[in-house]
Amino acid sequence: MNENYDVDIITEFIQESRDHLESIEPDLLQMEQDGSSVSKDVINSVFRAIHSIKGASGFLGFEALAELSHVMENILMKIRDGEMMPDPDKIDALLQGFDKARDMIEDVHNSNAMPYKHELDKLNAILEGRPKQVPDTKKTEKSSPTENNIENDEILNEFAKDCLKQLQIIKQAIEDIKQTDIQLKEVHDHVNVISKKMNEIKTGSKFFSLDPIFHLSDTLQTLFNALGEGDLYLNSKIYNPINEIIDKMEEVFKNIYTCNDISFDKEIETLNALLHDETSISEPDQSQTISTSIDTPEPPKVEKSKPQETIRVNVDLIDRMMNLAGELVLNRNQLRQEVEDIAFESTKLTSIIQNVDSVTSEIQEKIMQMRMQPIGRLLNKFTRIVRDLSRQLSKEVELKIEGKDVELDKTILEGLSDPLTHLIRNSMDHGIETPDEREKKGKPRKGELRIKTFHEGGQVNIIVKDDGRGINATKVMEKAITNGIIPADRANLMSEMEKINLILLPGMSTADEISDISGRGVGMDVVKTNIEALGGYIELESNLDKGTSIQIRLPLTLAIMPSLIIGVSGKRFAVPQVNVQELILIHAKEISQKIEKIGEAEVLRLREKILPLVSLSDVLGIERTYTQAISEERLPDQRMHLVDRRDTSETSGHPETEKRIENQPPPDANERRVHMNRRNSWRSDINVVVSKLGTQIFGLMVDELFDNQEIVVKPLLNHIKDCKCFAGATIMGDGKVAMILDIMGIAEASNLRFAEINSEEERRKREEETRLKADLEKAESILLFNNAFEEYFALPLDRISRLELIASDSIYTSGNRNYVNYRDEGLPLIYLENLIPIRPFPEKLREFYLIIPKTGDHSFGIVVSQILDSVVIAVNLRKDATTPRGLLGTAFIDGEFTMFLNTDELISMIQETYATG
């Protein structure tokens, strides 16, 4: 008989019920977690939700659903009243019950035919497991299943009987309120009960078109709501008329068929008078109340604390608006471009354009916001999944969710459900160990699974992290080799992280055993495909026995993509901003230094890294062009590689010059010079878009860089979908179509040999290391000192025999020779400035140092003003024709120009002066 009802009402019911079910699950899990200490609010919230479902489904004739929810309601009531503990078994049964209820709601017209005995029995068993009385047995009859093809009359009778019971409860509650002596909290609870009962009567009477009762009950409900909010007090002035009215309603329900002949106008008037007389509350006018509350059997409490009003809008409508907004943006861009020149002259026009501009942007933004939903909606369901899996796998896992408020486009959110579920299951099944195993490893028995969501750089990041056994990179690599996914020689060159990320490729499943939950070899690659289909990236990091962390990066929305506009050979393309890591300009004259060739591949050296370079024009098969420096016309570029030197081929003659020679008189000197200088012209500068693809980056060489734009993505026809290099098309401000590049497709198409590049990088790193090591071996200890304070000198330590501190007054002079008393012998001194062209020794020093070098027979002391340091260093000594005698050479040490003394030479020099002097 349910098809008798308005389709709209049933749709409304389904939507409401979905919302209720969504809120029920986390609450149930909360109950389980908190046990007896669970807050009343949580139970009440579940209770209210299931109650609404029960009420509506009963009246709509979905008896199976009504019965199921009824039993669950009874269990919840017992939990609320403290007669039952919400232990895992009960929650299990309830969860299963709600699952079934969800199935029924999703296919509501066939819900009565769905088997639900299993769930019902389980629930009943729990209910009957307690000897205590069920407080509301009087209600059980209400929604007992009836025959499917029941007569309308019979349902109506059923409804009337039910309403009588509701009225009984209401009367009782009113009585209770009188007893409680206006204690607000309790009054509130009672009023809630009344309001709910009234709501059931109201909803039912609407369905049966019992208009007088509907209006009356609606007014009553409003009145009770006012009571509940403390706006009204139940004194005898109100109590008496209400009781009378309820009595009258009872009469009507006893003779339900005469109901439509009765008018409650007078009663409604009385009630309205009560409402407005006693209070200052401003109820919305009657008609509006009806229209908003007819099909929404929401508990009054919700109405009370309603923070924002919401309406339901068909998603198709929003999608359509989204497209329109996209086109509006497009037209705005075109308009702006078109009037740019004229606008200069007219300030009025400029301001209009600016207005159009900002309004358009805002419209677009708001519509996008309409599609945004908090990710919490999706993440909440994992609490349940983790709970169920923990029980199933006998593991202890705690799920921590951070960043539930982060919002994502609806489409993305929907597409995220499957891959995330897969990741969670993987973590639960393969990642986190059993409690015993964990204990043996010295980890806490309880595993931790963390889902963290946050914004970063205009993208949404989701990190799924467990503290389980991690991924064995070697095992993954071996598997990849065995399965023929990558050749062994390439695999060996891979970094740990790359090896782990192999798991994302098709045909990889490393689980030792296949389980119910995961491990059928079609796992992570599907996750990867799904994520990439959403315009996102996935990346794994893992440490053996420490855990695995999976990072997913997603765009906020799919329809509009922030992109970088680039140009190649005069054609424009859009590169999605998510793929752009940085932009590099290589000046024409630096090309040969920065770009080199490894095998056939061109690479760019960028901060210790080697980036493979891809020429966009080559990948797309567009002729490489360059702009001729003088004529500004585009000419085909014949170079195979950028590093190929043009000037060297100039003499041998290259195709261009040859052509010129054939067709024209010989180029004049000026033209030739321009041609020669091409390599140094700014037009030959190379722009490199450093593009990232998960862990790998490469450089995309383009001719021109334009600005960043928010572009509207237009899908491609299937005829061109096979061109893997494009992700879509867009319309630019000038109305021309530009293609959106698919960076992954380009990397594939250009057959990038990341492994080869990586191995070259490794090789260079090793080379660098050996060079450093060799340098270290060459290093020696040297002593640094001054003569004049501003000049630096050095001697290898192994050339020094002793170092002495000497007082200035202990110097003896004999002729042109100076001595000190050293071990009772006169030690001749060497003043360096006497032998080498340097500044003199500082005067008036009270103390100074003597360096006594290792020499053969003769001992000398070299006078120095101060000892600076002794360092171990590899020195690259410079010695040439200008180096004066007495020095080994010069070098920069710590940035100071330092002279290295040659003690042997110095000694022979001093002996020569003695001989001559």
Add this chain to the structure above:
Amino acid sequence: MDNHQFITFKIDDNLMGIEIVNVQEINSVLDITPVQQAPDYVLGLINLRGSTVTVFDLGIRLGLNQRKITNESKNIILKKETVGLLVDQIGDVVEARQNEIQPPPANIKGIKDKFVAGIIRLQDDLLILLSAEKILQYEGA
């Protein structure tokens, strides 16, 4: 229901027609952005009032020569999928009864058979009827 209307056009000297119910509009938007590495018959994309339309060179699509764009060149924009067919020249609308439409003879003038839905013998010409559906169908790479 018996009457069919065809938009006629020229590909080289061939008079061809497509049933009017399949046609959204005819225009001369010929600012075409090429799509690299697309099948040869895909000329590229145009902007049709904010939507992108993929333009086919109908000549190549049918197995004939490449079109040259002239002043008379037109795009026939098909319904369903947003595809435009570049033709040399647009002709009249021809009306025909079902019984006037004859099955296509094998191999007309080098046109791939599968695209030909039938022929109509006009007084002094032969109208080759094309199947919009087959033209839109993608055969895969």
